[in-house]
Each structure stands twice: as C-alpha cells, then as structure tokens.
Amino acid sequence: MDPRADSPDDAGTLPHVLVLGGGFGGLWATRALAAAPVRITLVDRTNHHLFQPLLYQVATAGLSAPDVAAPLRHILRKQANATVRLDEVRAIDPHARRVALAQGQLHYDYLVVATGSTHAYFGHDEWAGFAPGLKTLDDALAIRTRVLSAFEAAEREDDPLQRAAWLNFVVIGGGPTGVELAGTLAEIARHTLPREFRRAEVRDARIHLVEAGPRVLAAMPEDLSEKTRQQLQRLGVQVHTGDAVTAIDAEGITLAGRRLASRTVLWAAGVAASPLGSQLGAPTDRAGRVLVAPDLSLPGHPEVLVIGDLASVTQDGKPVPGVAPAAKQMGAHAAAVIRDRLRGVAGEPFRYRDYGNLATIGRMAAVVHFGRLKLSGLLAWWFWLVAHLFFLIGFRNRIIVLTNWAWSYWTYQRHARIIVGRPPPDE
Structure with missing residues (x-):
C-alpha cells in the first residue's frame, strides 16, 4: 500500500x-x-485563491500579486470540516472513485472537479512562446517582465526601426481581458512612463488590439461594443477587427496578409478546458468542456460534479459563459446537490442567473451591461470599481486595492513596476 495514500486517521465515518x-x-x-x-479535502497545485478579474492589473504593474490572491488555508481556517492539500492532480478514475496525485492518491465519496481552463492557440501551440496568455500569477509576472523589459530595450536601442518594434505592443483577443490589457498599456505609455525615459519616446508606443470577430466585447450589445472601440481609440489603441492572425514569431505577427512588427505580443483570444476533463469518460465539446447532466453531475456517475470552465452547460439555447459569477453559482449548486444526495434526494437542475457583464477600458472609462441597464464612460467605471472591490476576498485586499487605485488615479503612477525574472530570451 502506498504510504502517501489515504491514512486511517483521515478516513473517518463521514462521507x-x-x-x-x-x-x-x-x-x-x-x-x-x-x-x-x-x-x-480541497486540492490545488497552488496555495492561493486568485481573483482572476483583476489579474491583468498585476500583469500591467497596477497591483501586486498578494493584492489579488489569498492563501487557501487562511480563507478556510475557520471551516473545521475542510482540509487543504497542496498537490497536483495526475489522473482521475471515476469507477474506482480515486484520484491520483503527484504525491499519493485520495479516495472519495463525492468528487467536485473545478480545474478550470488553460490557454488555447487554435492548433498553433508553437505560438505560446511568443504570445503568452494570462491565467495565473506566474503568467501575470511573466507578462509584466516582458512589457517593462520592452520599454527598457527601446531606451537603449539605437536603430529607429528596432526601437519602434519594441514600442509596438499587440494584444490578441477582443474580450474583456484583451480590452483591459490594451487600455492599460496605452495609459502606461501615455501617462506613467514618459518623464522617466530619456532616449525612447514612449508616448509614441503603439498599442494594437486584434480581434478576429467583427467587434470587440462580442458578449455585449453592439452599441456598447462600439462605445468600447471609440473609448479605446481615444486612448490611442488601434483596434483591428474582422481579421485573424495567421502567424506569430519573435518579431511580430501576420494579420490579413500584412506584417506587423512587434517584440511584445500578448494572447487573450482563446481558452480550452483543463485536460483532466478527458479523463472522466464523458463526451466533451470542441473546447474540451465536459457535457454534464442538468444537475452538473457526470453522466453515469452522480457522485461526480463538474463545474466552472470545465463544464459545458446550455441554458435557453445559449452556453453558460465561462465567467466568475457562473463558476460561483455552479460551486454553490454542486454543494446543494451533494447535500441532497446525502438525504437521498435527487439534485435540482442548475439554473444560471446572469448578473450582467462589465469591463474597464482605462482611466474613467468602462462599459456595463446589466439587464436593460447599459452604462459607459465615467459612471460605468465607478460601477466597475465598486463591484470588483465588493467581490474581492478579504478586508485587507479591499483596503490595499482601494488605496492603490486612489494613488494611481491621482498620480498616474503604478507602484508595482518591478521586473522579476529574466527578460524574454529574444531580447
């Protein structure tokens, strides 16, 4: 018997x-x-819960990593029936009700699979090295290093063409993350850095947002998408829609047959479900999401619940979006189904409650869609600020983020402009 497997001390009478x-x-x-x-037992390969909606602010030096993350053990310190295990899942065996980990294995009576999603490059995995995506704190810090190092490289570059390439930034993907990244990069170049560089005219930095579809923020009404485009353009962002990227390398991208030189390309275009979904033995959709039963259980295995970005759920003819509110609601529903199972009652079907969409574009610019309510500009920006502060976990995080935002608002400064790790190898 593997000594790292479930120990007798852990195997109580409770499910x-x-x-x-x-x-x-x-x-x-x-x-x-x-x-x-x-x-x-909550298993995660990191020791923290990450507030992903603000991860782009870590990538663009507006916030530090601890501002948008909190240790799982600290969050659950008062929940006596919960144990946190730092480990990585290697395999899931629904028939044996066993999960293999990097450091042993665990058996279960009920399993909740919430391993999320990863980057998808639409069959071009070789692009990953040239266009990093944004999912984890490691990703955010790597992007921050890449962005800040590009300005540093432009400062010491003598060749005007090479300098221009370092000051060309391309963000691929016109969803909320892409819009937020592009708008923030424009603010950094126009307001944060100009007085700190002597040789490079960082105000001349060109920010390109590329979306293969006909408009940015496609999940929002067309009028808000158009207002988003206009606000981005006022910030100096060049928005390209209707054309897909066909090539990415260390020196730029190919878009609609023309070459766009850039030494810094960021990926915000596509996601794919965690590869663990394929181990559950159930049908999946094209993105690898598991086709679950109406109560979010795995077909043929009612003791297994699949939630969040890993679950493919259709409601009223439309897919439930892979956003934080949907994941929270699925988590609460999965818990309700388990409580029903313990009482011998069938679980209720999951029903997603759409509380709207919102995205920030830049300083005093955002868009909000909530039912019939549509907001853009300053009022939407305040709405966005309040909503994100409310949903942050922990009083400390709320105070620190509010303080940092206030400082950035009045000074245009971004306090977390520290380069960690090595610059990109092609520098």
Whole structure:
C-alpha cells in the first residue's frame, strides 16, 4: 500500500468530498458545505485563491500579486470540516472513485472537479512562446517582465526601426481581458512612463488590439461594443477587427496578409478546458468542456460534479459563459446537490442567473451591461470599481486595492513596476 495514500486517521465515518481546484467554483463549493456532515479535502497545485478579474492589473504593474490572491488555508481556517492539500492532480478514475496525485492518491465519496481552463492557440501551440496568455500569477509576472523589459530595450536601442518594434505592443483577443490589457498599456505609455525615459519616446508606443470577430466585447450589445472601440481609440489603441492572425514569431505577427512588427505580443483570444476533463469518460465539446447532466453531475456517475470552465452547460439555447459569477453559482449548486444526495434526494437542475457583464477600458472609462441597464464612460467605471472591490476576498485586499487605485488615479503612477525574472530570451 502506498504510504502517501489515504491514512486511517483521515478516513473517518463521514462521507469524503474531494474538491479539485481552489478557484471560484471549487472554493464556493467548499464553503457552501461548511455545515454539511462531510469531511472535505480541497486540492490545488497552488496555495492561493486568485481573483482572476483583476489579474491583468498585476500583469500591467497596477497591483501586486498578494493584492489579488489569498492563501487557501487562511480563507478556510475557520471551516473545521475542510482540509487543504497542496498537490497536483495526475489522473482521475471515476469507477474506482480515486484520484491520483503527484504525491499519493485520495479516495472519495463525492468528487467536485473545478480545474478550470488553460490557454488555447487554435492548433498553433508553437505560438505560446511568443504570445503568452494570462491565467495565473506566474503568467501575470511573466507578462509584466516582458512589457517593462520592452520599454527598457527601446531606451537603449539605437536603430529607429528596432526601437519602434519594441514600442509596438499587440494584444490578441477582443474580450474583456484583451480590452483591459490594451487600455492599460496605452495609459502606461501615455501617462506613467514618459518623464522617466530619456532616449525612447514612449508616448509614441503603439498599442494594437486584434480581434478576429467583427467587434470587440462580442458578449455585449453592439452599441456598447462600439462605445468600447471609440473609448479605446481615444486612448490611442488601434483596434483591428474582422481579421485573424495567421502567424506569430519573435518579431511580430501576420494579420490579413500584412506584417506587423512587434517584440511584445500578448494572447487573450482563446481558452480550452483543463485536460483532466478527458479523463472522466464523458463526451466533451470542441473546447474540451465536459457535457454534464442538468444537475452538473457526470453522466453515469452522480457522485461526480463538474463545474466552472470545465463544464459545458446550455441554458435557453445559449452556453453558460465561462465567467466568475457562473463558476460561483455552479460551486454553490454542486454543494446543494451533494447535500441532497446525502438525504437521498435527487439534485435540482442548475439554473444560471446572469448578473450582467462589465469591463474597464482605462482611466474613467468602462462599459456595463446589466439587464436593460447599459452604462459607459465615467459612471460605468465607478460601477466597475465598486463591484470588483465588493467581490474581492478579504478586508485587507479591499483596503490595499482601494488605496492603490486612489494613488494611481491621482498620480498616474503604478507602484508595482518591478521586473522579476529574466527578460524574454529574444531580447
């Protein structure tokens, strides 16, 4: 017997709920079972919960990593029936009710799979080295290093063409992350850095936002998409829509048959479900998401719940979006299904409640769509600020983020402009 497997001390008489993933879905499922007669093990390969909607601000030096993350053990310190395990999932065996980890294995009575999604390059995985995506704190710090190092390289470059390439930034993907990255990069170049560089005219930096579809923020109404485009253009962002990128390398991209020189390309275009979904033995959609039953359970295995970005759920003829509110609701629903199962009651179908979409574009510019309510500009920006502060986990994080935002608002400065790690190898 593997000494690292479940020990007798861990194997109590209470049903064991194993939760894979400490993101919004997994954490909300765990917390919703706080009063249930179960013992819970939450497994994640990092020790923190990440507030992903603000991750782009870490990548663009507006916030530090601890501002948007909190240790899982600290969050769950008062929940006596929950144990956190830092480990990586290697395999899932639904028939044996067993999960293999890098450091042993765990058996379960109920399993909640909330391992999220990863970057998708639409069959061009070789682009990953030239156009990093943004999913984790490591990704954010790597992008920050790449962006800040580009300005440094432009400062010491003598060749005007090479300098221009370093000051050309391309963001691929016109969803909320791409829009937020592009707008923030424009603010950095126009307002934060100009007085700090002597040789490079950083105000001349060109920010390109590339979207293969006909408009940015496609999930929003067309009028808000158009207002977003206009606000981006006022910030100095060049928006390209309707053409797909056909090549990416260390010196730029190819778009609609023409070459766009850039030494800094960022990917915000596509995601694919965690590869663990393929191990569950259920059908998946084109993005690898598991086709779950109406109550989010795995077909043929009612003790397994699949939630968040890993679950493919259709409601009223439309897919439930892979956003934080949906993951939270799925987590709470999965916990309710487990409580029903414990009482011998069938779980209710999941029903997503859409609370709207919002995205910030830059200083005093955002768009909000909430039911019939449509906002853009300053009012939407304030709405965005309040909403994100409210949903941040932890009083400390709220105070620090509010303080940093206030400082940035009045001074245009971004306090987290520290380059960590090595610059890109092609520099």
